[in-house]
Amino acid sequence: MASCLSTYNQSAIKQTNQTFQTPPLNYLTISLHGLFSSIGILENLLIIGVVGFHVRRSIISIWILNLAASDLLATSFLPFFTLYMARGNTWTLGATFCRIYSSVFFLNMFVSGFLLAAISLDRCLVVLRPVWAQNYRNIQLVSRICAVIWALAVICTIPFYIFRDTIPLHSGQILCYYNYVLHPPREPYDQKALCKQRKEALVFTKLFLAFIIPLLIIIISYTNVNLTLARRGCRRPFRFVRLVMAVVVSFILCWAPYHLFIVIEVMAPSTHSVQTVVMKGLPVVASIGYFNSVLNPILYVFSCPDLCSKIRHSLGAVMESVLTEDLAELARRCSTARSSISSTNIVSKHKNSITTQCLKTEEEVFDMNFASSTQA
Structure with a gap:
């Protein structure tokens, strides 16, 4: 199968396979991937469940729900990547699922970059244009922006889906990797030049759209927020500065190595x-x-202390509701048991109270008639 992989690439991949077959590194990689996947799935499920169903719908909740949905999608597919590495970088799940799995990775890459940039712009507009934000910034607008972001991310992911394929090697491995000679042009072409053009196009599309442009937007937005607050004489809380630095640093540290390696x-x-x-x-x-x-x-x-307190309050309310229902059910069962044990005494007491109740009712009726006649 033609796939643009040179003989040297295949030998390098074979050496990589031998490296990953050493037990310590192999076990460490599997353990880290399993840990990342478990923590990521639990975190994002917690956010979607609590923020989506137990927190009042707001603009920040819309941003966070979309970000959590993208991250949950990515971490849910991480076990398949772990399986791929555990089997010596050999893909055994078929070409179609190879494209789907790879597309989810790239979709999360684009959605995360676009959403982080949009959140930064949103915070910047709230500070720089408070009147405009008060008049036009609402849940409906943010929901439409999120829909556009997902649509753009899907469009950007399509080329990576098209050129992903399973590639058998001479060593017996099956790679889930790019195959740039898929869907060749109808006119005569140079395979080496075609592979180079498509490879560069996909790499720099990822680099600029998913990393450089979102990173510039994040840095510029938070810089303007900081300068505007300083010009107005507002004190920037340490928590705000820490959050901004953490966002920028984590985005760079997580995605810069990947983009650097693909550019190299x-x-x-x-x-x-x-x-x-x-x-x-x-x-x-x-x-x-x-x-x-x-x-x-x-x-x-x-x-975010406010949202975190809402999550704790919502979780507490859910647990309280569950415990209340359990205690009520337990009380009902105990009451039923007690009533069944003393049913004979209750029946006898009920019979004895019928006469008293009737006499009491007659006295109440008499008193009501007497009062109405007095008023008349």
């Missing part, structure tokens, strides 16, 4: 020794990119 893979000659380092490091930096889906809930939810 494109720019370096295929016979250069750096290609071996790239092939060994790509699975590692991709795992670091997945880790951003674990950090996002911590940064954007648990660092």
Whole structure:
């Protein structure tokens, strides 16, 4: 199968496979991936469940729900990446699922970048244009923006879905990787030039749309917020500065290594020794990119005291409701048991009280008639 992988690439991949077969690194990688996946799934499920169903709908909750949905999607597919690495970088789940799994990774990459940039712009507009934000910033507008972000992310992901394929190697491995000669043009073409053009197009699309442009928007937005607050003489709380620094640093640390490695893979000659380092490091930096889906809930939810208190209050209300229902059910069962044991006494007492109740009722009726006649 033609796939644009040179002989040197295949030998580098084979060396990478041998490296990952060593038990310590293999076990460590599987353990870290399992930990990331478990924490990410639990965090994002918690956010979606509590913020989506137990917190009043607001603009910030819309942002966080969409971010949590993207991160949950990514962390849910992380076990398949772990399986891929545990089997020596060999894909055994078929070509179709290879495209789906890879597309989810890239979809999360674009959605996360777009959403983080949009959240930064939203906070910037609230500070710089408070009157406009008061008049036009609402839940409906933010929901439409999130829908547009998802649509744009799906469009950006389509090329990565099209050119993803399973590639068998001479060593017996099956890669889930790019196959740039899929869907060739109808006119005669140079395969090497075609592969180079498509490879560069996809790499720099990811680099600019998913990393550089969102990062610039985040930095510029928070810089303007900081300068505007300083010009107005407002005191910037340490929590705000810490959150901004954490967002920027985590975004850079999680995604910069991945984009750096794919740029080196494109720019370096295929016979250069750096290609071996790239092939060994790509699975590692991709795992670091997945880790951003674990950090996002911590940064954007648990660092917000108001929302965090709402989550704790909502969880407490849910647990209180569950416990109340359980206690009520227990009390009902105990009452039923007691009533069944003393049913004979209750029946006898009920019979004795019939006469008294009737006499009491007659006295009440008499008193009512007497009062009405007195008023007349």
